[in-house]
Amino acid sequence: MTLEETKKATYTIPVGPIHPALKEPIRLALSVDGEEIVDVDIFAGQVHRGIEWLGMNRNNPIQSIYLAERICGICNICHPFAFVMAVEHAAGITPPARAEYIRTITAEMERIHSHLLWAGIAAHEIGFDTIFYLAWRVREEIMDLIEYVTGNRITKAMFQIGGVRRDITEEQFPRIRQSLDYYKSLFGQLKRVFLDDRTIRMRTKNVGVLKREDALKLLTVGPTARASGVPKDVRQDQPYAAYADLDIKAMTPDMVSGTVVGDVYDRIIVRLLEVKQAIEIIEQCLEKMPPGPILAQPKTAVLLKTLTQAEGEGIGRAEAPRGEVIHYVRLEAGQSTLATWKVRAPTYVNLMAVPTILKGMQIADVPIAFASIDPCMSCTNRIVVTDRAVGRKSVVGYEELHRLSVEKTKELPR
Amino acid sequence: MSLKAFKRALWVYHLNTGSCNGCDIEILAVLTPRYDVERFGIMLVGSPRHADVLLVTGPVVKQMVPRVKRIYEQTPDPKLVMVVGNCGIEGGVFYESYNLAGPVDQIIPVDVYVPGCPPRPEAIIHSVVMAWVKLEKAEQGVS
Amino acid sequence: MELLTPEKIIDSFKTALGDSFIDAKIYQCEVAVKKNKFRSLWVEVKKSAFRDAVDHICHLQQYPHLAIISSSDLGAEVELIYHFTIYYGHHLEELSLGLRVKLPKSDLKIPTITDLIPGALFTERETQEMMGVEVVGIPDKRRLFLPEDFPEGAYPWRKDEKGPPNDMLRVLPGREPK
Amino acid sequence: MKMFEAARTILKQLFLNPATNKFPAKYAPASTIQFLNSVTKGELKMIPPVPVPSKFRGKIALNKERCTGCRLCIEVCPTKAIEFIPEEKKVKIFVSRCCFCAQCVEICPPKVLSMTEEFLLATYDKYADELVIVDSGGLPGSVERKEPDTGAAEKPAEQS
Amino acid sequence: MNLLGENIWINGVIIIVGSAVLVFIGGVFGMLYRGIDRKLVAHMQGRVGPPIVQPFRDVQKLLMKESIIPDGAVSWLFTAAPFICLITSALLLLYIPLFGLQALLGGFGDALLIVYLLILPSLAFAVGGFASSSPYATVGAQREMVVLMSYEFPLAVAIVSLGWRIGHVTTQLTPPANPFMFSTIAEYPIWSLVGPLGIIGSLILVFTLLVVTSGKGAKVPFDVAEAETELAGGILVEYSGRNLCLFYLADIIKAFAMSSLVVALFIPYNLSPLVGIGTPVLAGIVDGLFFLVKVFAVMFISMSVIRTAMARFKISQVSWVYIIAMTLISLVGLILIAVDLMV
Amino acid sequence: MDTLITHSSILIIAIPLVTAFLIPLVGMTSKKARNALVIVSLAFVAFLVFALAKDIAINGIHIYTLGATSPDLTTPTGFMAPVRIILEVDGMSILMGIIWSIVSLAAAIFSFSHIASETGQNRFYTLLLLMVTGGFGMMFTGDLFNLFVFLEIASISGAALIAFRTKFADTQEGGFKYIVVSAIASLMVLFAIGLLYAQYNSLNIGALAQVIQYTTPDKIALALLLIAFTMKAGMVPLHLWFPDAYSVAPASITGMLVITSHACMYAAFRVCFTLYGGMLGTSVVGWILIIFGLLSMFVGVTMAVFQKDVMRFMSYHAISQLGYMWVGVGVGLAVLGNPALLATYGRDAISGGIFHILNHAMYKPLLFFTGGALFYCTGTRDLTKMGGLAHKMKWTTILYIIGTLSISGIPPLNGFSSKILIYESVYQFHPILTITGIIVSILTLASFTKAFHSAFMGAELPEYKEVKEVPRSMIIAMVILAAGIIFITLFPALIVNWIINPAADALINQGAYINAVTGATP
Numbered sequence A: 001m002t003l004e005e006t007k008k009a010t011y012t013i014p015v016g017p018i019h020p021a022l023k024e025p026i027r028l029a030l031s032v033d034g035e036e037i038v039d040v041d042i043f044a045g046q047v048h049r050g051i052e053w054l055g056m057n058r059n060n061p062i063q064s065i066y067l068a069e070r071i072c073g074i075c076n077i078c079h080p081f082a083f084v085m086a087v088e089h090a091a092g093i094t095p096p097a098r099a100e101y102i103r104t105i106t107a108e109m110e111r112i113h114s115h116l117l118w119a120g121i122a123a124h125e126i127g128f129d130t131i132f133y134l135a136w137r138v139r140e141e142i143m144d145l146i147e148y149v150t151g152n153r154i155t156k157a158m159f160q161i162g163g164v165r166r167d168i169t170e171e172q173f174p175r176i177r178q179s180l181d182y183y184k185s186l187f188g189q190l191k192r193v194f195l196d197d198r199t200i201r202m203r204t205k206n207v208g209v210l211k212r213e214d215a216l217k218l219l220t221v222g223p224t225a226r227a228s229g230v231p232k233d234v235r236q237d238q239p240y241a242a243y244a245d246l247d248i249k250a251m252t253p254d255m256v257s258g259t260v261v262g263d264v265y266d267r268i269i270v271r272l273l274e275v276k277q278a279i280e281i282i283e284q285c286l287e288k289m290p291p292g293p294i295l296a297q298p299k300t301a302v303l304l305k306t307l308t309q310a311e312g313e314g315i316g317r318a319e320a321p322r323g324e325v326i327h328y329v330r331l332e333a334g335q336s337t338l339a340t341w342k343v344r345a346p347t348y349v350n351l352m353a354v355p356t357i358l359k360g361m362q363i364a365d366v367p368i369a370f371a372s373i374d375p376c377m378s379c380t381n382r383i384v385v386t387d388r389a390v391g392r393k394s395v396v397g398y399e400e401l402h403r404l405s406v407e408k409t410k411e412l413p414r
Numbered sequence B: 001m002s003l004k005a006f007k008r009a010l011w012v013y014h015l016n017t018g019s020c021n022g023c024d025i026e027i028l029a030v031l032t033p034r035y036d037v038e039r040f041g042i043m044l045v046g047s048p049r050h051a052d053v054l055l056v057t058g059p060v061v062k063q064m065v066p067r068v069k070r071i072y073e074q075t076p077d078p079k080l081v082m083v084v085g086n087c088g089i090e091g092g093v094f095y096e097s098y099n100l101a102g103p104v105d106q107i108i109p110v111d112v113y114v115p116g117c118p119p120r121p122e123a124i125i126h127s128v129v130m131a132w133v134k135l136e137k138a139e140q141g142v143s
Numbered sequence C: 001m002e003l004l005t006p007e008k009i010i011d012s013f014k015t016a017l018g019d020s021f022i023d024a025k026i027y028q029c030e031v032a033v034k035k036n037k038f039r040s041l042w043v044e045v046k047k048s049a050f051r052d053a054v055d056h057i058c059h060l061q062q063y064p065h066l067a068i069i070s071s072s073d074l075g076a077e078v079e080l081i082y083h084f085t086i087y088y089g090h091h092l093e094e095l096s097l098g099l100r101v102k103l104p105k106s107d108l109k110i111p112t113i114t115d116l117i118p119g120a121l122f123t124e125r126e127t128q129e130m131m132g133v134e135v136v137g138i139p140d141k142r143r144l145f146l147p148e149d150f151p152e153g154a155y156p157w158r159k160d161e162k163g164p165p166n167d168m169l170r171v172l173p174g175r176e177p178k
Numbered sequence D: 001m002k003m004f005e006a007a008r009t010i011l012k013q014l015f016l017n018p019a020t021n022k023f024p025a026k027y028a029p030a031s032t033i034q035f036l037n038s039v040t041k042g043e044l045k046m047i048p049p050v051p052v053p054s055k056f057r058g059k060i061a062l063n064k065e066r067c068t069g070c071r072l073c074i075e076v077c078p079t080k081a082i083e084f085i086p087e088e089k090k091v092k093i094f095v096s097r098c099c100f101c102a103q104c105v106e107i108c109p110p111k112v113l114s115m116t117e118e119f120l121l122a123t124y125d126k127y128a129d130e131l132v133i134v135d136s137g138g139l140p141g142s143v144e145r146k147e148p149d150t151g152a153a154e155k156p157a158e159q160s
Numbered sequence E: 001m002n003l004l005g006e007n008i009w010i011n012g013v014i015i016i017v018g019s020a021v022l023v024f025i026g027g028v029f030g031m032l033y034r035g036i037d038r039k040l041v042a043h044m045q046g047r048v049g050p051p052i053v054q055p056f057r058d059v060q061k062l063l064m065k066e067s068i069i070p071d072g073a074v075s076w077l078f079t080a081a082p083f084i085c086l087i088t089s090a091l092l093l094l095y096i097p098l099f100g101l102q103a104l105l106g107g108f109g110d111a112l113l114i115v116y117l118l119i120l121p122s123l124a125f126a127v128g129g130f131a132s133s134s135p136y137a138t139v140g141a142q143r144e145m146v147v148l149m150s151y152e153f154p155l156a157v158a159i160v161s162l163g164w165r166i167g168h169v170t171t172q173l174t175p176p177a178n179p180f181m182f183s184t185i186a187e188y189p190i191w192s193l194v195g196p197l198g199i200i201g202s203l204i205l206v207f208t209l210l211v212v213t214s215g216k217g218a219k220v221p222f223d224v225a226e227a228e229t230e231l232a233g234g235i236l237v238e239y240s241g242r243n244l245c246l247f248y249l250a251d252i253i254k255a256f257a258m259s260s261l262v263v264a265l266f267i268p269y270n271l272s273p274l275v276g277i278g279t280p281v282l283a284g285i286v287d288g289l290f291f292l293v294k295v296f297a298v299m300f301i302s303m304s305v306i307r308t309a310m311a312r313f314k315i316s317q318v319s320w321v322y323i324i325a326m327t328l329i330s331l332v333g334l335i336l337i338a339v340d341l342m343v
Numbered sequence F: 001m002d003t004l005i006t007h008s009s010i011l012i013i014a015i016p017l018v019t020a021f022l023i024p025l026v027g028m029t030s031k032k033a034r035n036a037l038v039i040v041s042l043a044f045v046a047f048l049v050f051a052l053a054k055d056i057a058i059n060g061i062h063i064y065t066l067g068a069t070s071p072d073l074t075t076p077t078g079f080m081a082p083v084r085i086i087l088e089v090d091g092m093s094i095l096m097g098i099i100w101s102i103v104s105l106a107a108a109i110f111s112f113s114h115i116a117s118e119t120g121q122n123r124f125y126t127l128l129l130l131m132v133t134g135g136f137g138m139m140f141t142g143d144l145f146n147l148f149v150f151l152e153i154a155s156i157s158g159a160a161l162i163a164f165r166t167k168f169a170d171t172q173e174g175g176f177k178y179i180v181v182s183a184i185a186s187l188m189v190l191f192a193i194g195l196l197y198a199q200y201n202s203l204n205i206g207a208l209a210q211v212i213q214y215t216t217p218d219k220i221a222l223a224l225l226l227i228a229f230t231m232k233a234g235m236v237p238l239h240l241w242f243p244d245a246y247s248v249a250p251a252s253i254t255g256m257l258v259i260t261s262h263a264c265m266y267a268a269f270r271v272c273f274t275l276y277g278g279m280l281g282t283s284v285v286g287w288i289l290i291i292f293g294l295l296s297m298f299v300g301v302t303m304a305v306f307q308k309d310v311m312r313f314m315s316y317h318a319i320s321q322l323g324y325m326w327v328g329v330g331v332g333l334a335v336l337g338n339p340a341l342l343a344t345y346g347r348d349a350i351s352g353g354i355f356h357i358l359n360h361a362m363y364k365p366l367l368f369f370t371g372g373a374l375f376y377c378t379g380t381r382d383l384t385k386m387g388g389l390a391h392k393m394k395w396t397t398i399l400y401i402i403g404t405l406s407i408s409g410i411p412p413l414n415g416f417s418s419k420i421l422i423y424e425s426v427y428q429f430h431p432i433l434t435i436t437g438i439i440v441s442i443l444t445l446a447s448f449t450k451a452f453h454s455a456f457m458g459a460e461l462p463e464y465k466e467v468k469e470v471p472r473s474m475i476i477a478m479v480i481l482a483a484g485i486i487f488i489t490l491f492p493a494l495i496v497n498w499i500i501n502p503a504a505d506a507l508i509n510q511g512a513y514i515n516a517v518t519g520a521t522p
């Protein structure tokens, strides 16, 4: 930050860059007048890792599944989900129906975990740590369930092109139902805590308003759009996997409050409703799950060969907790790597709404308003290091740092 | 100088250098009731100046290099650096790209590595135990 | 708003664009147990008629959703696909519509559509920096993801000599490059 | 009354047991080294971590003897964690690179790879012996490891 | 006010030694209470929480850490601010009666002095923030000033109302007693002076003071100046090591002093006369313990519970709560007490 | 020595007057000599003031009759009432004198560097000394007409000084406003004097007080006098000219103008307590002073919050601080007729108000001087344009902090001692007074901290790279005042017992004043 920026009247407060909105962390430059925000500029790409390039330079699409999974650690079902669908469309592979159901179940589990995670973070952003703890404590149940079903808490590694890698068997159903019942019994309390609490209402009502018009123009997706009254949900509009068998309805805040304001409060409503919806979807899936194989091609080595020969392009769309994820994949015959891979994460588009959301708000609203689009998570605060020249005496130069680090790597106190 | 109190009051600054968030949410999970590292005196702080431990995640993309270094400098001594997650340790899935400068130990000295992608919360707690052991050994070495 | 079938949409493109319409195909597959259809529509138009095509899409639905622009380096040309989705908000009715234009590498220019769809800005900026396609008339010329010091004239997604320079590529210690 | 909902909940919580799993001990021990020693000696009991489910994917294990050196695992590994040892025609695996996807386990024709339940991997040296898997011997749960006996003996939800 | 009393030397020595002891004891109990507070809050959040001695460890650790002075800072102010903050917080302990005893310097100052003394730590805190020249610290310091201003409104109303009511009795005495003196307040507790309306009024004042205590302690929902999620530590961003420790201690002592103030103003009772313990030593111990219980109660309500059960306010909401809502409420208290006097 | 003390009151007025006319002569020879002359004369005057103060403390009211065979021969034979020009110095007057002597000395020293770049410096010092003369005259005179004359002297020289820096356009406007206000005030005073003289044939305050009847014309005269003096002192709602005039004057003069405000305030008190005194049996006048005092406190401080000009900002605070004195003394006045209440809190309230005058006279000029120092260094009075000056101007910063803490009444500084005295007495009159007082002082603190942040804190600004600490003489001037603050801070009891309480008693005890001049044994 330069000197002018520290200077009075309107000065600029940098937010970020240690923050992973989009696929990458981000930096916001807020022009502030007193406590009010007059302008917002977005600097994306603070930790651009070049994942698409990586994917286009890997040996085979199977490896890229795990890259897709690590586009983001929170929605690491929906990215592989969309990716494998795109590859399947491109290569003309149809996954078995049972696999579609298992995919759906994991995706909805992820939605529950992600929304609870968001609820916690949002509470933390407004300084309500008790709710943060409450939400994250409740979330552990779904984490356990995810670990039980997929083998890991975060990175699930469930997806394979043409199906899923692990089955969900009848014996596992009771354990799953048990967790779902836990959430159903808890839902009332969650709803009371989030929608009725005084301070939460004070901090979220009429904060970060996004009007329907703007939501449409700025191409927002997911709960951000739905909270502004746009009933857009891939699971409803162009259903994929098991969603095509279920009747999904996009959740909008008027279902609870009767009106659509498009503020942070409405986004809370939408996410809460979706938690409930997710529970119902999982239950239906468990009920209707067809028998059969879980992979179109159980032999991975054969699958690799098929993919090398395949030619074509495809698009995969999945409704992530934060909104629609789109992957575009192009395969060329005789080439095992992806010819083109394009990823569109929901935050990518939602981010464009951020200036609209933040303008006119107070500094104190920034964390919660920004977090309300759920840019992965919000560590808008993880910002201390600005580019300002407070760098003080540089204790160690780069060379020395490097030396130190190498030394430390070697020095092993055994 | 006794590290006794130091080791039982570690304040942590969390620094994401381009991770996928997986590790970051597990770090947060470690703070929550199920794991609650505050019982060890560990707190997450918002400024590196308050920190004793830097928890670094991510493979260090190029833009972050100066920041990582500056944060390291801003952290007052004595301090520990812990890398959480394999992408910070060895790059993980991001091992090759046009925009990487990592892994973390190429940029700043690292004390404890926590392998995993992401590590379970308990694994992160375990790494704290490792850090204590390291501090205790260092202290014994001094005295 | 009338919801047209994919075939009808193709027809409407033909009437709207005339000669500039090059090709269209419909991809379709059946999903899960009920075998509902998942359809996507791919329309290719001449570069000259690109804006007309976008305009036409805007007439199919007032606020078409532009998901992303994907770009592929095909050797002599660069292919841009504008991934639209239209008819959202209606159960089972939504369509993915890929609008394909090919640009010869000698003339990598495409007009902006931010006036029609304001939200197209990010993806246009990204296309510009990643593929080296100049978006004519773009309101914000800055880079989006790439760092300030990324070399001019190098574009990560290009597969020719303009791809990321070799000295930028970094394989983390301990692994050999591919 | 709604307004006092939160206060009532938290005050009630005051008298309930916390939801914390106290791994490895309730508080930081005064001397960790001593603590760990006593644990090894069996004098003290370490409170165990939350148990892992049977499908858990922890540190990888390799039965070197039966590896055929087919390199399929290398082909499919997304992190280049597996290195081929040309002299022996075997592989070695760097745990600190692995992303625990188990794709190699799946593809390995003789099924000599497996994911163990070990996950407390913190270390001072990322190339420490225990993190570079060359041979784990006839590992418990390698080939022998059956497909998970699902459903049985799973822990119930841990919290109230 | 007569500092130039006779026996100036003896008094001086007593005062200096006494202050040191008092500040030490106050600090220890303050830290203990902070530990208890953290433990209770953790339990309310369903966690184990840190051991009760944790604040001691934090302090010990901070003391051994390097104290960095950032480049842009006004260094002399930057370093002086934490000291001033701690000293002025410690000063509070000398003027407020603790452990059921008279305040050490009670003869030199009264409740009104406390109102002003309470400003000083916050002021030093804000100055430290300004001196760091970081934008976050600056915003934090500005907020600190706003908060300070805001809660001073109801605080002034509450204390003056109390003193005014007690003064109606005590200034008629011969010789008249200053109703703002803690000794007078203890001798003529407000509850024994007023009728039912006045009791309600006084309860309102107690409520006001509890809310003010919460703000004074800079705890959620009033911790806008440090707001971790917004300002990354606010005023304290640039502080580290010993300097940070001084602020940390000052905060702890301030919270303890503030709670003691509420006790001294509204619950000045001692247990020993009630249960009829005669021996001075025993009575002292009983009263001291009773005092600790009272302070605990105040702290538990005004800090632990409130901060667990609420979200952080925005700065505008903080000033609204204090300047408008709390001030009006406390004025209602004053009016009730006044009406009570008339009927 | 005794003779010196006997004649000291007239010397205190005369020495500056004479020096004023010597200045142009000496100034032609050398600048240094002129500065020395100014210092020496003011220092000597200060010495005389202190000597006189001691004398009054021991011997009571000091009377000096011009032209009489003996200075204390007030009533010439054959006359029922005093006719000569009489100086009457009691506890209250001498308190004002002490203040005036210290501040004028500091102001003169401050001017040496502050004004150094201006032309016409001889004129400046002449005017300054004339203003000193006027001030002392107002404080010491025992005669209404002389009060008017000295008021005129002070006003005219003051106006000229405000407009002194002709290179700034706004100074002319400020000076003009000041002279207009002064003229209106003078006219009103003159008219009131006329009303009184017409009835009682006398203008000596003591003599008048003895005979005054509180008739309708007397009431009108009282109203006129009060309006005139409160207007000149800048009480809300007659304050609008105040910041305009004060902010444009050279800082040293602003510091002195503050004291002339006090002098007018003193005049108002004299009129209320000494002239009308017991006549004002009802508490109406007291209430008026209290209410407008409260208004001043509030309006002053809230207006100050919005000021960007550092001097205007401080001017508004001056208005606000004056409010405390009005309230304190007003409460005393309101209960003047009730000896019991007067004893329980009335006297303390008056003492508090008066003590606050003393304190204000220390910290306000100090703050104005720091404002002047800022202007001197940065060439701007706009707070938003300043920043980071603490890096360069350490002394000014510290002095500013002292002033800030003092004006905000932060313990243990002197501002607190007087405020607490006010608070602990006036709450018994009405609790709202104390509450308002506390709140206003917090607001004061907040706005001074804000200004502090704007001017001194933050990173160093490039445009002030070259800025250095202000010259030594300016620092010395500020340190003199700061030393005053610290002295009062350290020995508040001493000051209250020896200076403030006598002054308060002097106001309350109308009889003593009358007796001193009419010669009756008390």
Ligand code: SF4
Pocket: A023, A024, A048, A049, A050, A051, A052, A053, A343, C145
């Ligand atoms: S996914 Fe796209 S934006 Fe993200 S790192 Fe990869 S290339 Fe960059």
Ligand code: SF4
Pocket: A021, A022, A023, A071, A072, A073, A074, A075, A076, A078, A079, A320, A322, A345, A346, A347, A375, A376, A377
């Ligand atoms: S939306 Fe965010 S959390 Fe979800 S996958 Fe994308 S980047 Fe990750």
Ligand code: SF4
Pocket: A018, A019, A020, A376, A377, A378, A379, A380, A382, B016, B021, B024, B025, B028
């Ligand atoms: S906590 Fe979330 S938002 Fe913050 S750095 Fe980690 S992943 Fe990013």
Ligand code: SF4
Pocket: A124, A378, A379, A380, A381, A382, B014, B028, B044, B045, B046, E228, E229
């Ligand atoms: S460090 Fe940041 S993201 Fe993490 S909990 Fe605190 S505020 Fe939230």
Ligand code: SF4
Pocket: A070, A073, A155, B019, B020, B021, B022, B023, B024, B057, B058, B084, B085, B086, B087, B088, B092, B093, B116, B117, B118, B119, D099
């Ligand atoms: S180690 Fe794995 S889970 Fe952790 S940040 Fe890196 S890629 Fe994500």
Ligand code: SF4
Pocket: D060, D076, D077, D078, D079, D080, D081, D082, D093, D097, D098, D099, D100, D101, D102, D103, D104, D105
């Ligand atoms: S588990 Fe995955 S990342 Fe690890 S070695 Fe096997 S294939 Fe590679």
Ligand code: SF4
Pocket: D066, D067, D068, D069, D070, D071, D072, D073, D074, D090, D091, D107, D108, D109, D110, D111, D112, D113
């Ligand atoms: S796939 Fe299995 S057999 Fe083949 S090299 Fe790898 S470990 Fe050995």
Ligand code: SF4
Pocket: A299, A300, A301, A302, D108, D109, D110
């Ligand atoms: S070589 Fe072919 S047949 Fe043999 S295990 Fe591998 S994939 Fe199966």
